[in-house]
Structures are given as structure tokens and as C-alpha cells.
Amino acid sequence: xxxxxxxxxxxxxxxxxxxxxxxxxxxxxxxxxxxxxxxxxxxxxxxxxxxxxxxxxxxxxxxxxxxxxxxxxxxxxxxxxxxxxxxxxxxxxxxxxxxxxxxxxxxxxxxxxxxxxxxxxxxxxxxxxxxxxxxxxxxxxxxxxxxxxxxxxxxxxxxxxxxxxxxxxxxxxxxxxxxxxxxxxxxxxxxxxxxxxxxxxxxxxxxxxxxxxxxxxxxxxxxxxxxxxxxxxxxxxxxxxxxxxxxxxxxxxxxxxxxxxxxxxxxxxxxxxxxxxxxxxxxxxxxxxxxxxxxxxxxxxxxxxxxx
Numbered sequence: 514x515x516x517x518x519x520x521x522x523x524x525x526x527x528x529x530x531x532x533x534x535x536x537x538x539x540x541x542x543x544x545x546x547x548x549x550x551x552x553x554x555x556x557x558x559x560x561x562x563x564x565x566x567x568x569x570x571x572x573x574x575x576x577x578x579x580x581x582x583x584x585x586x587x588x589x590x591x592x593x594x595x596x597x598x599x600x601x602x603x604x605x606x607x608x609x610x611x612x613x614x615x616x617x618x619x620x621x622x623x624x625x626x627x628x629x630x631x632x633x634x635x636x637x638x639x640x641x642x643x644x645x646x647x648x649x650x651x652x653x654x655x656x657x658x659x660x661x662x663x664x665x666x667x668x669x670x671x672x673x674x675x676x677x678x679x680x681x682x683x684x685x686x687x688x689x690x691x692x693x694x695x696x697x698x699x700x701x702x703x704x705x706x707x708x709x710x711x712x713x714x715x716x717x718x719x720x721x722x723x724x725x726x727x728x729x730x731x732x733x734x735x736x737x738x739x740x741x742x743x744x745x746x747x748x749x750x751x752x753x754x755x756x757x758x759x760x761x762x763x764x765x766x767x768x769x770x771x772x773x774x775x776x777x778x779x780x781x782x783x784x785x786x787x788x789x790x791x792x793x794x795x796x797x798x799x800x801x802x803x804x805x806x807x808x809x810x811x812x813x814x815x816x817x818x819x820x821x
Contacts, residue, residue, distance in 0.1 A: 564813050
């Protein structure tokens with residue numbers, strides 16, 4: 514069975530505004546946590562999905578208005594779309610899904626079978642160009658760009674029905690795109706710093722000792738998943754998934770026992786606060802995107818219902 518796992522290497526931990534289970538023992542840690550509580554809240558997974566669903570519906574309405582076929586393609590459930598980060602401590606989810614390989618396989622099939630791709634492929638060259646122009650402005654359509662902290666400048670097409678839908682949700686597209694990419698970039702920088710943070714690495718060592726006692730001698734969660742992926746490729750489907758599921762349950766259980774998520778979230782709050790203190794423009798971007806997303810969610814809730 515093809516093993517396609519949810520990535521858990523570059524972006525390692527989950528930003529959280531609630532530092533559950535933390536027991537900070539220094540003044541600077543307490544100050545960092547306080548600043549994080551004052552920082553704008555990140556979108557929840559369900560909110561992100563709702564915004565994407567609203568965008569799809571708006572694109573469909575726009576394309577239909579112009580005489581083109583466009584399908585809302587939502588083959589995955591909310592649970593299946595849940596991101597699995599470096600720290601995964603949901604034991605029930607692990608018992609059901611392992612590390613998410615079967616979900617990833619389903620997602621790959623859904624992307625391959627997207628009816629919009631099939632429809633676009635069925636068009637003549639002339640029809641295809643007209644379709645692309647209507648959808649996203651085509652190759653010569655308008656774009657916006659932004660500097661992403663730690664990653665350089667990136668651009669995005671904002672023409673056609675996609676651009677219209679995004680504008681309806683987010684307002685000024687240049688402001689939205691710039692703030693969004695700055696905010697995501699600075700959070701990624703904070704997450705990267707967590708991976709080398711002594712308190713976090715000490716918690717990972719406690720996790721590794723717990724895993725060794727349970728018969729899984731891996732030094733960090735990423736290596737556990739890589740080992741499962743390598744082993745699964747040599748086994749029949751059912752046996753491979755049982756290996757994945759057993760390891761994932763042990764992983765989540767040990768993460769719970771050593772409070773790995775709490776440590777990760779507390780240290781991320783600390784490093785994010787440091788970046789915001791050093792770069793005031795990053796804080797401005799987080800404030801801006803929080804306002805834009807709040808308004809966009811209000812609009813999305815009037816457009817589509819929650820994903821089940």
C-alpha cells in the first residue's frame with residue numbers, strides 16, 4: 514500500500530492560545546505566556562475549513578454566472594482534514610487513524626479525481642484558455658506578492674472568480690495576502706526555534722524514554738513515523754496499518770504522559786513573543802490578519818454551514 518503521511522518535519526508544533534498543563538518556573542516564561550495571551554488568536558481547524566468551503570461556493574456561483582462548469586469538491590470530512598503535527602497526543606484519534614496514512618491516501622485519490630480537473634482536461638485549447646481566464650485570470654491575470662519572514666517573496670494570482678471570491682471574503686487582497694503570509698511566516702519561525710529549545714528537547718527525551726519502555730525505541734516523533742512508513746511499505750495493507758496504529762497510539766500516550774504538547778505550546782509562545790518584541794511589524798501583521806479573518810468568518814457563516 515502506498516504510504517503518504519501528513520507532513521510533520523518542517524512545521525513542528527501547533528500554535529495554541531491556551532497553554533494547558535504548563536508550569537512555568539521563571540519570570541521570563543511567565544512574561545512570554547502573558548504576551549501570547551494578548552496576541553491575536555489563530556484560526557481553528559474548523560474555521561479554516563469553513564473559509565475554504567465558502568470560497569469554493571463563491572467561485573462556483575461566479576463561474577456559473579459566466580456560463581462555466583465548476584464543482585464544489587469536498588470529499589473529506591472535518592475529522593479527516595484535521596492537521597497532524599509533530600506532537601500528536603490524541604490517543605482516540607491515533608487508535609482510529611494511526612498517523613493518518615489512510616486519510617492521506619484518500620486525499621490523494623480525491624485530488625486525482627477532482628471533477629474540475631477532469632472537466633478542464635475535456636475542453637479544447639480555446640475553451641480551456643477561456644475557462645482559466647474566468648477562474649483565475651489566466652497566465653496574464655493580476656497578482657499580489659508578499660515578503661514571507663524567513664522564506665523570501667511569493668506571489669499569488671488574484672484574478673477571475675478565485676480573486677472575486679477571496680475579495681468578497683477578505684476585502685483588499687494585497688492587505689490580506691501580505692498580512693497572512695507575514696503572520697504564517699513568523700509563526701513558522703517560532704515553531705522552528707522550538708525544535709532547538711532545551712526545554713522542548715528535554716521533553717522529547719522524556720517522550721523517547723517512555724516510548725522505549727513500551728517497545729518503540731525511537732528518539733523523536735518524526736523518526737517514529739519515518740520508521741513506520743519504511744516498515745509499512747514491506748507489509749500487506751492490514752498488517753501495515755496495524756503497525757502504524759500501534760506505534761501512533763504509543764506515541765500519543767507518551768506525549769500525554771510527558772505533557773509534550775504543553776511544553777511545545779509554552780515554548781512556542783515564548784519564542785513568538787520574542788519575535789514580536791524584536792519586530793513590531795510582525796505584531797501589526799498578526800493584528801491585521803486577525804481582524805480580516807474575523808470579518809471573513811462572519812461572512813462565511815452566512816454563506817455555508819459547518820463541515821461535518
